[in-house]
Amino acid sequence: MTENFPSPLGRPLCKRKRNLIDATFENDNNPKRETIAHLANILQLSEKRIQIEFARLRAKNKKDHYRKVIKTLNTSAPVQTEKKTKTPSHPRAETSTMEKPSSSTPTKEVVKEPENLIGKSRSIYTIDDMKILTKSFAKTQHPSKQRIEKLAKKLDKTPIQVKNWFTRQRTKVLKQQYPNGLTIKREREESPERAQNSRSLPAGLIKQEPEPKIIVSHHENDEPTVKNISEGDEGFYLDPEESRKLFLEIWKTEKKLSKEALEYYAKRSRKTIGAVRAWFYNKTNGKKICRKSLPADFIKKEPELEASHHENFVQSVKNISEKDAGFYLDHIESKKLFREIWKTEKKLPKEAIEFLAKRSRKTVFAVRSFFNDETNRDAKKTSKQSLPAPIKNKDHELEEKTFEDEIKDSVQNESQCEESFQNDKNAGENIEPSWFDILPTVNNISEKDAGFYLDHEESKKLFHETWKTERMPPKEALEYLSKRSSKTIGAVRLCFNRETKKNEDRLRKDKEANQIKEKLQTENHSDKSSQFDKEASEKRNPKSLSTDKNSSADILSSEDIVHRETEKVQIKRAIKIKITGENDVLDKVEPSKSAVVNKEPEKVEASKKDSAEKNRSITESPKKDPLKFEYLQEKEQKEDEEQIPPLEKIPADELEYENVSSSVKTLPVCHKYGSPVIDKTGRIIIHMNSRQLVNIYQCSHLHTIKL
DNA sequence: TCAATGAGGCTCAGTTTGTG
């Protein structure tokens, strides 16, 4: 039958050709090119075909070898021998061998394989087997891999055999249903379960949206519990199948993940971030069909599509026939048209999508994904959620939920609500009431609410508001804030610490400024007061020489400080810079004077000159005013406390420069004008020539130096 | 973000061989 024409790939060779090839293979299983060419010439086959035949035979040999190995290992298996030619693992390949004259291939003693080995000849299905298979077939015509394996194990057959049985069974059923030869493709369209279970669809088929009621969720038993899984836990790393399931669950609620979430899931699934992103992208937008796989009948859609008269279908599209000029649109035109349609119809019926796919020469998936995208984008615009959580945040507009899923979700939601309520209740019992009192705006927001997750700015505001009443919230509160802001607890704590430090700085500066002002008032009621006012205000805002005393200046300056502080590596404690004259005996330095860092040089000089006078007036004044006396006493006490103890010189290179702001490192004073010294209280003191004070003064940020 | 690509897997159609 096949002897009269050259065999195409996939078709068996005739006996004569097969015999010749087999005989050649017996002598040399990997012949040279010349031999192949010679054979091709004799047999009137292509060289490629000959090569393939040899490759097949080699593979078969290998397979036989493995069988023998298995056989020797499987000593318990019943070994039956029979006089027969090679066992046909591939019937076509064995055609000639089976029937060829004994002269070309010597007959061999072939061992009959144990039942469960591959390549056995013709397995028989018992009635019991058939019962099991039929029952399974009734459940699903397209069993999953797991189910096939399970059945194979149960029936003591190979998974391939079971798979083949299902294939045949499907064919049989279809033939019974459509004796007149209706194409199988039509039938498969009506098999939603296949759409669920199978990874592929035949050519020319349009994938249907899953029917809500039929789908059997295979996620029933594997609830993703990402929430509490840490990297150290067992189960943190998932295999591909688990990862896919998890992704699918997440995708149901979140079509696009944040960077952090992507990183997290990439880690869990041991995949790259790009792979996870691509997975979500493809899942959302519908997989683009490879060019390779562009179905042949994709273009030649049935003309009946034109007859689609869905009432929602946009009028302008409806009456355009395929034969009209302008029926087929280019990319831009298609996009425009899609957008126009989308304005009136967010989700198109199947017919409309098909029609648009035709007009735009795109796939149905592409059109559908365009509409989904557009809708998602629109939803995002209106949504307040600025930083959505990847896992827990529910999107209530899910369209493809099955009835079962919906029930499951609702049950889950209820239990989650219950749980969170309980948690809140417990938290409320354990946490100081002051903390909950300070969250009047936050308190009632649940994780499920839109707006639960805050972006950076919103978080900052919330932190600030919270900080006003609570300098360092309890752990639970920190956790809550970290959740809302999608930051780490450490980050939240740092924010609060910073805020506190910032405040301390501000208070200290205010205090110092007030002291100066007070001094001025007590000592001189003369014209000098205005000068001190100026000084005080300058101290509060050294950068600005303006006399603006309002709070906005304060805020501005503190903002700057905070900004600069971010440059610093590790802030340990604040220090004061004392400026003394070159060769001054440090012990004699007047603390109140030296504490003023950014005093203008002239003023420093002036204050030095007037120091004696000032001291005199201070000691005199208490007698006149008891309140003032008390204040001055306190002040003196404080100053005594602040007396600089004997200094210990530390070479500049031994200073922990890593802990000092970069601006300090580059300061000339540190290196050029003498080594900085640290007193026992940790203050850094820099000796310098008063002339250099001008230079220092220009470095107005000095007062923010911290270790 | 998106197009392109390759690997791998599944189904179907078509074929031969084995069996009763």
Added chain:
DNA sequence: CACAAACTGAGCCTCATTGA
């Protein structure tokens, strides 16, 4: 001879990855 079983190539799809 009819049917069952085994097998292959083609077509198609999913997935992961890369690079613009």
